[in-house]
Amino acid sequence: MGILSGLEKMGFKSFDKVDLFEEEKKEAKEKKVKKKKEEKKEPTERELLYDKSMICPICQKEFKVKSVIASKARRDLPDIDMRPKYISIDPLKYDVIVCYNCGFAALSSYFKEDLITDNQLKMIKEGVVAKYNPQPNKKYDVYTYDDAIDNHKLALLNAVVKKARASEKAYICLKLGWLYRGKLETYSKEAENYESVAEECKSQELEYLEEAKKGFIFSLAHEGGKICGMEPVTVEYLCAALDYDLGNNEECLRLVSKLITNPAASSQLKDKCRELKEAISQDN
Ligand SMILES: [Zn+2]
Incomplete structure (x- = not known):
């Protein structure tokens, strides 16, 4: 007997198999599936980037760089050496800004006109701009680790040329070490050259971290106050x-x-x- 049986005598058809809560169950199931889908859908690296306008403090050219939408990127636990980690993106890759017109490159917090003295401007013009082959076709897009590593090396060269403080050079080295770590973590273990890439990344990582440590020890002894904001x-x-x-x-x-x-x-x-x-x- 169904729960609505007995109503046949009033003219209704037989209600043998009525599920009173069929609709509610269906709705709840749909909601659950939708929620799961939303939870699973992490934004892609491209979706976590936006275009930011910059003016090169050396050649005054205006250009747009990719910058990370910090509020949208989801944090993961940092490594023991404070390397920040995020889901779906490694913001470290976007930390250096390069002017592909003149070759000036610096960590984003140092890519500012008021942080460059007249003397440094002269040194960069002579030591970088005069030798740099402009790359007008180079796109500011999603960076691979190799792109990011090249950008950071160019920033390190600029820092050496402009006789930057030890802390600035150390900070770039630290980030280079972390980039090599990131490259290895994301490199396909199935790749034919995995072993050689792993070896190179590991040794490069340690080389840069060693330089970073030397630079920070020097900064602690000689710079005083906050060091790279820390x-x-x-x-x-x-x-x-x-x-x-x-x-x-x-x-x-x-x-x-x-x-x-x-x-x-x-x-x-x-x-x-x-x-x-x-x-x-x-x-x-
Ligand atoms: Zn420039």
Whole structure:
């Protein structure tokens, strides 16, 4: 007997198999599928980029670069050496701005006219612009790791030519090291040349991280104040983490014990120091 049986006598057809909540169930199922679809749909790298207008502080040419829509990019857990990580995009690739007209390149926070002295302008014109082959057809588009690595190397050359502070050069080296790490993480393990690419990325990563560490240690001793926007204790932690990356465990532990007793270090930073200690004891 169905739940509506008995109504046949009033003229209704037989209701043997009525499911009272059929509609609701259908709706709920559709909603669930829709939600799952939305959750799964991460924006693509291209969707996370927008065009930003820039004026080159050296040649005054106006151009548009791809910039990351920070509010749309979803963060992932950073690496132990503070390398930031995001889902669907590696914003580090877009951190250097290049003027393909004159060859000037710098980290975005340094690509500003008021940060370049007259003397530096002269040095860049002589040391970069005069030698650079303009690349008018080069597109500001989604960058591969190799594009980003080339851009950062050009920025490093500019920094050397304009006699930038140690911290600026160290910061570019740090990012180059991280880019090689990112390249390897995203390189297809199925590729025929995977082994040789892996070897190259690993050795390049360590070479740049080593330079970054040297530069940051120098900056800590000689620059004073914030370094590349970071508090000195944060840079000390970064140096400890770079020592860990480089396999200098003893030096890492020495820096970490100094930081753990430093009243200027936040409890969050001290927790990260303990994570480093833990990582070393697990490796041994
Ligand atoms: Zn330019």
